[in-house]
Amino acid sequence: MSVELDVFVGNTTIMDEEVYQFWLDGYTVSDAVKVRMEGGVLEECEASAEVLQSDTMDQYRTFQMCERLLHTPAKLANQLLFQIPPHRQAMLIERYYAFDSAFVREVLGKKLSKGTKKDLDDVSLKTGITLKSCRRQFDNFKRVFKVVEELKGPLVENIQTHFLLSDKLARDYAAIVFFANNRFETGKRKLQYLSFQDFAFCAGQLISNWTVGAVDNMVEDMDVDLDKEFLQDLKDLKILITDKDLLDQHKRGLINIAAKLTNTKDVRDLFIDLVEKFIEPCRSDRWTAADMKLFLIHYTNSAHILDTFKHQVTWDRYMGVIKSCILKMYHD
Structure with a gap:
């Protein structure tokens, strides 16, 4: 009885950014392979469909093993299992915590609870974003909220320290945390013309001027609770x-x-x-x-x-x- 086994041996972990985005977007391996083939990768690399399938599956497995580290990004730099250069680590983290504007607009201001998570099927249908991606984004919002909600110090800085995000993305997450904590109404019909970035800007104004942190920068929940x-x-x-x-x-x-x-x-x-x-x-x-x-x-x-x-x-x-x-x- 013969068994076929694909083996890859190397040092630096190979990660294709396009494949990583397919994985983040919730594509199956088959769907990712199809899109890669349509993009002409077989001709570019002079590879067979079987090799492409094997490569895509191997990268998916790698991303899945890295995912637990991405939940606590600081651990990614200290682990020894994967040899990932610093600039690649930053890319993995930033893209993992990136979110779709259409998705965040649907959940902004809602309680980050199991009840809201149950509604993600409807959000997925409405936005066209895969359910897997919706769940990843929602879990990221919830994870950041839980870590920073009671920390002392500026909210944006706390998010950057614990999740190693860029300044722009950290500020967006600060807005999400702030809206979730204060449960601002954003879903009414008359508010539908407003984008997430409109609300994020307003959140920044409120955080800087109306929270307890605006007058005392070393109190608990300083940038989360209104004064x-x-x-x-x-x-x-x-x-x-x-x-x-x-x-x-x-x-x-x-x-x-x-x-x-x-x-x-x-x-x-x-x-x-x-x-x-x-x-x-x-x-x-x-x-x-x-x-x-x-x-x-x-x-x-x-x-x-x-x-x-x-x-x-x-x-x-x-x-x-x-x-x-x-x-x-x-x-x-």
Whole structure:
């Protein structure tokens, strides 16, 4: 009885970036081989279909064995099983933790729980992303969240330290962690025009200005939890809509939003409130982005000339973020 056995012996672990992407995207070995053949790799390498099948399968096995190390990226540099140059290690980690914008947009703001994971079949069908890839991306979000949610120090730096991600990807993960923790509503129909990068920008603004880390950079959950004292202080802004002398100079919308942010549900509805109570009315009046920017600048500055207004610091901290977020969100 004859047995055929493919054996490969070498030093540096061979990893084809294209095959790695097929594996990450959830392609089967057969599908990956088919795409490689259609790309002309047989002619390029002067290889047979059997060799290509064997090569693809071998690389898939290698990626599967590396996967447990990628769950804790710092271990990849210290292991002895695979001889992988540093630049290749960085590539493996960065691509493993990369995510599809269509996928993250579907789960952004949702609880990273088993319940949400059960819905990934529907997300896969809706986005066209394989279920295997959806699960990998979801598990990555959950893994990063669990590691950094209670660490002291800046969120982005903690993510980079523990997962060795690029600055851009670490900032995107910080936004995902922040939205998952605060459960911001992002799925309503009126918010569908907003991209993940729109929300990620807003998350960066909120983290830098409205979290406890904005005033104390060495507290637990510093960049994850909103500053409750600040949210409580926002109630003081109601004077701008209750004082008759001040009422004429300030529209109610943005101040009403501020005054309600002590309520958890209203915090979660922050973005839908900005769209419904401010962005949509301005859109219906056909304001340009330049009109919006000019208005928000003067609107913010108008409080500075009110002699009886005593809450300038709170006002500026609030409007600085609101202005930046609205300008980012004001598009088709």
